[in-house]
Amino acid sequence: MTIKLHGMTYSNYYNMVKAIMIEKGMDFEEVHVLPNQESEFLLKSPMGKVPCLETEDGFLSETGVMIDYIDSLKIGPSLYPEQLFAQAKVKELIRHLELYIELPARRLYGDVFFGNPAMDELKGQVKLQLEKGFASLQHLASFDPYLAGKELSYADFYYRFSVGLATIVCKKALNWNALSELPNIKGLLDLMDERESIQKIQADQARDA
Numbered sequence: 513m514t515i516k517l518h519g520m521t522y523s524n525y526y527n528m529v530k531a532i533m534i535e536k537g538m539d540f541e542e543v544h545v546l547p548n549q550e551s552e553f554l555l556k557s558p559m560g561k562v563p564c565l566e567t568e569d570g571f572l573s574e575t576g577v578m579i580d581y582i583d584s585l586k587i588g589p590s591l592y593p594e595q596l597f598a599q600a601k602v603k604e605l606i607r608h609l610e611l612y613i614e615l616p617a618r619r620l621y622g623d624v625f626f627g628n629p630a631m632d633e634l635k636g637q638v639k640l641q642l643e644k645g646f647a648s649l650q651h652l653a654s655f656d657p658y659l660a661g662k663e664l665s666y667a668d669f670y671y672r673f674s675v676g677l678a679t680i681v682c683k684k685a686l687n688w689n690a691l692s693e694l695p696n697i698k699g700l701l702d703l704m705d706e707r708e709s710i711q712k713i714q715a716d717q718a719r720d721a
């Protein structure tokens with residue numbers, strides 16, 4: 513059975529998984545669905561979120577889990593280093609991006625993307641969280657030129673679609689131009705945007721806009 517990615521092209525998590533499958537040259541289908549709480553969908557994605565991945569053995573939710581599953585299929589090049597500690601460092605980067613950048617920034621997605629103005633108190637909390645998240649990313653990541661060093665890894669795709677939106681949140685909701693003020697951030701986003709996989713995702717997003 514061909515793997516099916518369920519979700520929508522303006523979901524950043526969806527696009528992390530999609531970009532990685534494109535990079536690996538995998539054959540997959542896309543199934544358009546919005547996040548929802550219908551009982552039928554909750555059987556596929558228990559929190560009603562997107563993406564979820566339909567495999568011959570059943571459904572998977574959670575982007576980090578999907579990335580590991582896709583890697584374990586051993587189709588195309590692995591974007592994890594072979595050495596186990598180096599592999600754990602890539603996973604550490606992904607977890608860091610999720611917990612300390614994507615999730616805090618997401619608290620202001622309503623304000624920035626969906627017209628639901630946030631209270632100043634929330635903005636203040638998110639600003640503190642993102643300052644800490646970005647500062648610690650500078651310690652954890654090498655940006656040489658990729659997040660984990662000289663080799664492209666799964667973390668770079670997580671980065672592209674989490675940090676890309678977080679910098680928009682910084683600018684629009686927090687009046688903070690993190691993209692130009694923080695070192696390294698823009699260079700890696702630009703480098704990722706040169707990849708065909710990312711360009712395909714941008715084209716699909718434009719088509720669906």
Ligand SMILES: N[C@@H](CCC(=O)N[C@@H](CS)C(=O)NCC(=O)O)C(=O)O
Pocket residue numbers: 522523524525526547559560561562563573574575576
């Ligand atoms: N932890 C989930 C998060 C996925 C997520 O938050 N997806 C968003 C779309 S980008 C969503 O479905 N939001 C709807 C909701 O939270 O109910 C993952 O890693 O895949």
